[in-house]
Amino acid sequence: MEGLSLDYFYGMQAEMFSFIRIPKILIKDGRFEKMSNDAKMLFGLLLDRMSLSMKNRWFDEEDRVYIIYTTDEIMVDLNIGSAKCVKLLKELEAYSLIERKKQGVPKPDIIYVKNFSILANDGQEIPKEAAAKVRGWRQKKTIDSEEKEAENSEDSGVFSKSKQACFENRNTAVFSKSKQACFENRNKRVFKIKT
Numbered sequence: 001m002e003g004l005s006l007d008y009f010y011g012m013q014a015e016m017f018s019f020i021r022i023p024k025i026l027i028k029d030g031r032f033e034k035m036s037n038d039a040k041m042l043f044g045l046l047l048d049r050m051s052l053s054m055k056n057r058w059f060d061e062e063d064r065v066y067i068i069y070t071t072d073e074i075m076v077d078l079n080i081g082s083a084k085c086v087k088l089l090k091e092l093e094a095y096s097l098i099e100r101k102k103q104g105v106p107k108p109d110i111i112y113v114k115n116f117s118i119l120a121n122d123g124q125e126i127p128k129e130a131a132a133k134v135r136g137w138r139q140k141k142t143i144d145s146e147e148k149e150a151e152n153s154e155d156s157g158v159f160s161k162s163k164q165a166c167f168e169n170r171n172t173a174v175f176s177k178s179k180q181a182c183f184e185n186r187n188k189r190v191f192k193i194k195t
Contacts (some may be wrong), residue, residue: 065112
């Protein structure tokens with residue numbers, strides 16, 4: 001792609017654009033360091049939608065503000081696929097930043113954006129239940145990706161017994177030099193075909 005010929009900002013011209021605001025706490029606070037940048041961007045979009053919902057007086061019976069932001073709209077706005085969209089929403093739920101409520105098959109989910117302002121000044125860790133959700137989500141994601149990798153290797157006929165032993169022992173804390181070499185080779189994705 002050829003570079004665009006753009007002009008500089010002069011004076012107060014930067015104020016003429018609308019911006020998506022991402023809370024600084026998601027970037028600076030260590031509790032959110034493992035959160036993906038895409039999830040942080042999506043949270044900024046959800047906050048932007050929430051201000052529109054407040055103006056439209058979209059409140060539930062308990063006077064909580066909610067938004068309606070379909071997965072199709074998220075996919076278009078972030079230029080991502082369906083699977084990634086679902087993954088990002090689950091990630092935000094794991095951090096307890098949002099809560100989704102199903103309305104039924106033809107209707108989109110209602111999304112509640114949680115008030116994180118108490119986290120900005122408390123100096124505490126993420127609540128234990130939220131931390132447990134995040135850990136469980138990460139572990140499931142890691143195990144799923146390792147199982148897929150193992151299945152792909154088995155399907156291609158290049159899965160030797162020594163590499164299988166590496167996968168079986170992947171959760172142990174002590175690695176011998178041969179097991180460490182197996183992991184290094186797995187990461188290089190160099191496999192020898194054995195007949």
